[in-house]
Amino acid sequence: MNTADNNWEKTWILSAALVISIVSYIYIVATAGSVNVQLVQLEEWYGFLCILLLFKAVLAGPLYRVFPNFPYKQQYYKSLSGLGIACFYFALLHSCIAFFGLLQGFRGLPFLNTFELISVIAGFVTLLILSIMAATSWNWMMQCLGPKWKIIHRFVYLAIGALIVHVLLIGSNYTNFSGVYAVVPLILFLVLLLLYAASTRKYLFTKMPGTPRWLITLLVSIITLSVIFSFYQLHILVIGGHHHG
Numbered sequence: 001m002n003t004a005d006n007n008w009e010k011t012w013i014l015s016a017a018l019v020i021s022i023v024s025y026i027y028i029v030a031t032a033g034s035v036n037v038q039l040v041q042l043e044e045w046y047g048f049l050c051i052l053l054l055f056k057a058v059l060a061g062p063l064y065r066v067f068p069n070f071p072y073k074q075q076y077y078k079s080l081s082g083l084g085i086a087c088f089y090f091a092l093l094h095s096c097i098a099f100f101g102l103l104q105g106f107r108g109l110p111f112l113n114t115f116e117l118i119s120v121i122a123g124f125v126t127l128l129i130l131s132i133m134a135a136t137s138w139n140w141m142m143q144c145l146g147p148k149w150k151i152i153h154r155f156v157y158l159a160i161g162a163l164i165v166h167v168l169l170i171g172s173n174y175t176n177f178s179g180v181y182a183v184v185p186l187i188l189f190l191v192l193l194l195l196y197a198a199s200t201r202k203y204l205f206t207k208m209p210g211t212p213r214w215l216i217t218l219l220v221s222i223i224t225l226s227v228i229f230s231f232y233q234l235h236i237l238v239i240g241g242h243h244h245g
């Protein structure tokens with residue numbers, strides 16, 4: 001069994017996550033006026049940090065496929081399991097504060113409209129997947145699970161999809177995309193999508209050498225634009241729903 005599980009990167013990231021969560025908790029509790037404002041600010045901040053970490057973890061694959069010589073590759077890959085666990089930690093903090101604080105636990109569920117209920121279920125699915133990935137992110141788990149490990153970690157894409165549904169349906173910062181909390185994730189999502197499109201295009205060039213390159217580029221562009229358009233439509237639907245509801 002590999003003892004290199006507790007590498008320097010992981011220890012550093014997890015310690016930083018712990019310190020940041022405590023310092024920001026103290027700061028928000030000291031500065032926010034009422035308990036409700038405290039809960040909202042904590043939930044938004046922890047949710048935001050979770051998205052940043054998730055983005056950083058998922059970025060590695062397509063980034064180094066498109067730019068194989070991009071610096072710090074080894075350190076980046078070594079930090080992935082730390083990023084995943086820290087991401088789960090912030091997701092758990094966010095979920096507990098939002099569920100037991102803002103929604104007042106199971107008692108609050110009957111007061112949610114359909115959009116909000118779907119959103120909470122999507123949030124729960126995201127949390128569940130992140131917890132499974134965090135639990136299996138240790139080296140010895142990797143060795144025990146073998147090829148199954150890769151399949152489990154592919155679920156991160158489902159987590160991202162569920163997360164997008166979650167925030168578009170319930171996040172107050174996501175109704176008009178005006179604040180930093182929504183604009184930064186939006187930019188990160190577009191960067192990630194473009195990198196995935198570029199890496200898929202590169203992969204298809206080598207996999208299907210007989211197919212004209214312009215055709216592959218066109219196909220990948222259409223799929224990328226369709227993904228953006230679908231989420232945009234979902235956003236429009238939600239805003240419409242909020243106006244009429």
Ligand code: HEM
Nearest residue numbers: 044047050091095098099123124126127170171172173181
């Ligand atoms: C059972 C699990 C979850 C519950 C009950 C939950 C609940 C909520 C609620 C009630 C809001 C709306 C707060 C507002 O008015 O803005 C919200 C927003 C949000 N949630 Fe969750 N959530 C869960 C899981 C997650 C997970 C796993 C993530 C991240 C990976 C996440 C990220 C976010 C983000 C980024 C927002 C938007 C906050 C904003 O508007 O700035 N949530 N969540």
